[in-house]
Amino acid sequence: MTEAARPNTSFADTTLAHIVEMVRSRTALTRQELTDRTGLGRAVVRQRVDLAIDLGLAEESGIGASTGGRGPRLLRFRSESGRLALAALGPSRITVGVADLQGEILGRHTVDWEISHGPSKTLDEIVRTLRSELRHVLDKPVWGVGVGLPGPVEYVSGRPVAPPIMPGWNGFDVRGHLAVALDAPVWVDNDVNILALGERERLMTPEADNFMYVKVGTGIGAGLVSNGRIHRGADGAAGDIGHIAVAGSTTECRCGQIGCLEAIAGGWALVRDATDAARAGRSDILAGFLQNTDDLTLEHILQAMDAGDTYSTAAVAAAASTIGEALASTVSVFNPSLVIVGGDEVAFGEGFLARVREAVYRRSLPLATRNLQIVAPISDGHDGLRGAAALAAHEIFSRTLPDWVAEGTPVATLLAAQLS
Ligand SMILES: [Zn+2]
Structure with a gap:
């Protein structure tokens, strides 16, 4: 399976996505800043911001500094609306984590586990850990899953390719298995790309x-x-x-x-x-x-x-x-x-x-x-999870936001594309 063709998105969805992403990345925090930075008309910005608030993606959060008169109302992205489920796999250890939509790690749990147990048992262990040890931070819908594997991965399909230390994993549909189990879109990459993404975030x-x-x-x-x-x-x-x-x-x-x-x-x-x-x-x-x-x-x-x-x-x-x-x-x-x-x-x-x-x-x-x-890296021990969160957040917000933004959550659109 390859990634499905991107649906055509309307001007309304594209501009809504642009505004949500600017608020999420804190590039613009008020309606005036959004108007200045996007070049869109005031009425369009006002309408899109109202829609983002209705969809639960943004909210008003206090009053900004005034340049005379009443200060502007500040906007913030609601990173608590959903969760990212994360897993960093090593040869003999799995670290599973949960982050908010900004990639802030809310909880993590490490288990000793031999990857040679094979894909089905290993992925089921990840799901079990999420639902038991991390249940307390998995209190919102999972919007996306980021996974790092210790071997080569064909990124478009989310399948390992002849990994030398992962017997039984060659060609296994890691993405499909986890997508069905967690009911969320999944992105899989090799552990070194994940570490590079984690460093990039830092x-x-x-x-x-x-x-x-x-x-x-x-x-x-x-x-x-x-x-x-x-x-x-x-x-x-x-x-x-x-x-x-x-x-x-x-x-x-x-x-x-x-x-x-x-x-x-x-x-x-x-x-x-x-x-x-x-x-x-x-x-x-x-x-x-x-x-x-x-x-x-x-x-x-x-x-x-x-x-x-x-x-x-x-x-x-x-x-x-x-x-x-x-x-x-x-x-x-x-x-x-x-x-x-x-x-x-x-x-x-x-x-x-x-x-x-x-x-x-x-x-x-x-x-x-x-x-x-x-x-040498400055490691805080969370590098793998931070990278997995960066991977999922990049796919959800930087690549596909216009495709799903009008629905308020990416899950249905991206899951359908991945499982088709
Ligand atoms: Zn060699």
Whole structure:
């Protein structure tokens, strides 16, 4: 299924949508400001504002500053009219949340859950969590659902495509399953795009119009924000940098190819190599850890580094340089002003980030890096949910508002389009 063709919208609906969006984004807060900014006549603005109030989308909220005489009546968007249901899925954890229509997180709940349980059980767990743990904030109709998955997603259909760590999910209709269960329209994207959207919401600076969010965890991927919007590419595969080839490498990747970036520098590759090193007697500290556990983790490598283990320190430094060299190619193609490097490997510290940075600057053309900053994210632990809320709010208000605004709620129109 692809997204249905947009219905023709009337001038009345388009201008109503414009006015609602200006009030929602706080671009204009009085009838006079709406008249000035839209160029519409006073009578038209008055009529549309009355309609927005009748529809429950806006309300009057106090009196603004006066320029002589009585101050103007202020308008506000009623972000409490509906709710956004959100889910951020990881390999072994799900965070479910509820936000208001401005994306303010009202409640969240995290459960330990293996994504290898498959799509039906996992999505049912999300619905169950919303209806039990988050019932107290799910007290208004759900207007939209935003979901982040830890694997490639075909965005127009909301279906995962050959995700390497999600057995059973390939091609599953995640959107349709949740849309039916929650009776609301659903948007699904990969977790890195969701993190990039979350950062975009937080930053809202000129640098955040063209930036790249690189996640270096178990796998490696990037979300590209171009002119303020996610760049997904023709098939939703843009930014999948974990599988670009590193020259000279013959290491087999979990995707089946040879020499991928993440097969050398991803978290799973670091753990694989650390285990080999421990068994081969190249690291006494890692060998000690391996006596007390079945599997090493990135946390063990970090502890070994902190304890002065020369193998771990060298392995992490080499991974950082390899990641930086691969990023240099991407920076040359995309020319961002900001690269945010997030994910579990960032726990290796400022030394890790410094090596990534050094490799990017060394391997890029001066013009591409003249204004480039490479930084770690400022995480508050809500990034995935904030991004999922930004995704749903963007679809509801920035893309489709004229299609449904005359009904006062998007649910029927957008759900019909998604389930057709
Ligand atoms: Zn690969």
